[in-house]
Amino acid sequence: MKTAKNNIEILRHSTSHVLASAVLEMFPEAKFGVGPAIENGFYYDFDLPRTLIPEDLPLLEEKMKEIIKKDFPFERAEISTEKARKDFEKLGQTYKVELIDDLAKEGNKKVSVYKTGPFVDLCSGPHIESTGKINPKAFALTKISGAYWKGDEKNKQMQRIYGVVFETEKELRQYKIQQEEAAKRDHRKLGKDLDLFCFSDLVGPGLPLFTPKGTIIIDELKKAVESICRKYGFEKVSAPSLAKIELFEISGHAKKFGDELFHVTSEKKHDFVLKPVQCPHHTQIYASKTRSYRDLPIRYMESDKQYRAEKTGEVGGLSRVYAITVEDGHSFCRVDQVKDEVVNMVKIIKNFYSALGLWGNHRVCLSVRDYDHPEKYIGDQKDWDTCEKMLQEISNEMNLSAEKQEGEAALYGPKLDFMFKDATGREIQIPTVQLDFATAKKFKLHYINEKGEKISPVMVHRAILGSYERFLVLLIEHYAGAFPLWLSPVQMTIIPVSEKFSDYAKDVKKKLLERNIRVEINDKAESLGKRISETEKQKIPYILVVGEKEMKDGTVNVRTHGEKQQNVFSVDEFVEKVEKEVNEKK
Ligand SMILES: [Zn+2]
Ligand SMILES: [Zn+2]
Structure with missing residues (x-):
């Protein structure tokens, strides 16, 4: 189970021991959960006699500074699981006892413990040499929250303290500035201040309502993306939100989304699902007529709501919602047309993101098969070879510098993903171009070639701005609410x-x-x-x-x-x- 850790992770986790030690000083009866390293810092879970208040954090920081000053060594000892159990039981550390029992059940005869001053923790390490190695000016406790023991709602709720730690004071300062900047740009705050969207208890959580101003931005984005796509031969289509489940059983989405599908029934024995994606509907527009090789490529686009019963973690925000408006497009084409199709889609993406000043702030991934297990994928290996090579050529010819990622392809084909950075430096994947050898076959789509034979077309899926909701989050935070003239609800x-x-x-x-x-x-x-x-x-x-x-x-x-x-x-x-x-x- 032990994984190699780098120095910064060791520093982060070691600081969590120092926090635990400070909490022990403040609450001698504290019971300890776990305290791992996380991005930028650490947390530690505690079972305490009272609820923590924000004013506790500076007091704990002072105590931590004293512990750092005392320069306690991190002393490691390996002891038998029985002895560890007895020791922690004596200390009243019931959560640690439970962890030791888990380790014993897994067959561990020995466990390691780390002692720093008066504080002893069950821990596999590794740790820094001594507490003095932590820069007392480069850490901070950031927030308190609730957390269930072992992440299980049925268990007791503990109190979690989060902290950050860096090697230098300067890094901590930069982190704080970035956090303040991000808070100012938070789309939930700006969305409200600028009157772009709202929520209603009566409508339900996870179902944002766009105000007149928010709707203007969405409409302008829609017009912009559709006007570029039209130049490359995309035609708008429109499909209902509902379909029989069979449609998604054939496409494979029923299985893929499982309990995330919304089912819609009526007293009149209707039994539908709300569409979780638009591709299957589009295949049926293609299938409505006989197609000749001369008709291809056929390109459809649609901006419409899709529905998924995702867990909504965020309150009042647009990042995770049940109904998302997706800007989706598909090209049905011959293998010899795939290259031109992909090149045009990349041009659309470049055009659109350049206009917004976002192009350049991105990297591209070329997701290909796991070559050790080609049998995992759907489609003809020869088509895969051709298309993976083609995507690589496109990346070279268009200077995309795509990083090849083996094993990251979709089951039905290789793809190009474009990752952009948001205002806080987080990476989000929005535009994508995906080749699909499987869906047309599943729906028995075909065209008639020169010899009069029926051939399956290749389906190329492309998203330019992905979902309008997520894109709006990116834009609100990117412009900090100061939209460019063409997007501004009030100009x-x-x-x-x-x-x-x-x-x-x-x-x-x-x-x-x-x-x-x-x-x-x-x-x-x-x-x-x-x-x-x-x-x-x-x-x-x-x-x-x-x-x-x-x-x-x-x-x-x-x-x-x-x-x-x-x-x-x-x-x-x-x-x-x-x-x-x-x-x-x-
Ligand atoms: Zn540890
Ligand atoms: Zn699609």
Whole structure:
């Protein structure tokens, strides 16, 4: 079971012992659970006589600093499981006794314990030499939460303390800055502040409702992605949310999603499932006619809701929801057309992400078969060979520098995955291009070749922005709410200097609305300064201030979000400038 650990993991886990030791000082009757290393730090679970409060954390940090200063060595001893059981029983450490019993059941005759000062822990190690090796200025306790013993809801709930630890004070400082920045950009907070989406107890959890503003962003994204795809021959289709389960039994999704499928029945004996993916519906549009080799490629796209009964871990957020709007597309083509299809899909992805300023902030993975077990995959090995080679060629020709990942292919074909970094540095996979040799065969799809024979087409699945919900999370956090002009729900606010200029403001608004510009007026009974700063807080791209001079000249005084300088334009000039920027997606 022992795995090699690197130094930073050893430091992280060792700091969890120091935390446990500090907790023991504060609560001599504390019972200890487990305390592993995690990303950036560690946690430790405790059963304590009272509930911890945030004010406990600085006190514990002080105690930890004292323990570090005393430079206790981490002393390892190997003892028999019987002796360990007795020792920990004597200490009243019932959770550790349970762990020792588990180890004994697995056949362990001996266990190791680590002693640091007065604290003894059951632990396989390894550890740093002594507590003094921890930099007292490079660790922090970050939060308290509840956690069930052994992660099982039926067990007692313990209290978990999380901490972070680094080698240097500078790294800790950077971590804290990044956390503050991430909190400011948290899509749940910004989504509420900017009025983009909401939830209702009556509708149910995991079912986000998009407000008029949020819907504008989704519609603009939809228009943008569809307009690029149309240039590459994709045609829009539309399928219902329901289907008979047989559809998904044939495709294999019924088995794949199992209890994540939503079943819909009626008193009239209907028995449907809500679609968890769109591909099977699309195969049936293909199957509605006889297709000739000259008809291919046939390309369909659809942005529609898909439903999966996933566990929702997050409250009030869009990251994990039951209903997601997926932008999905499929190309049915001949083997000799696959390369062009994939190249075009990669071009679409590059185009779309470049427009958003996200291209470059990514890496590409080429997922291929596990060559030791080619029998695990569906499809002709010859087709696999051809297509894997082809994807590699595409990666080279298009400078994608795709990293080859053996064994990561889907069961039905190899794929290219594009991973992007979000505002907190986390990697998320969004666009993907997947070759599929199996689905067309399962549904007995075919086309008639030159010789009049029936041949199965290859299906290429592509997602450009994946789900709108997850994509919105990425965008909200990426722009920290300051959307570019073309995506901004409100593109500009007109602020009349005083009531006297309200009518002029309304005239300007009317002109802008006629040109499909999303504009609001802020003529609340508040000072000009207050109205300007309020509008700035909403991160609206343009503020147009109008007063005596502007009314006389037929102009607007324009402030651009994030810029100090103000510019005066005639209304017509300004409309032209805005239309150009929207078209160029600046
Ligand atoms: Zn340990
Ligand atoms: Zn698909």
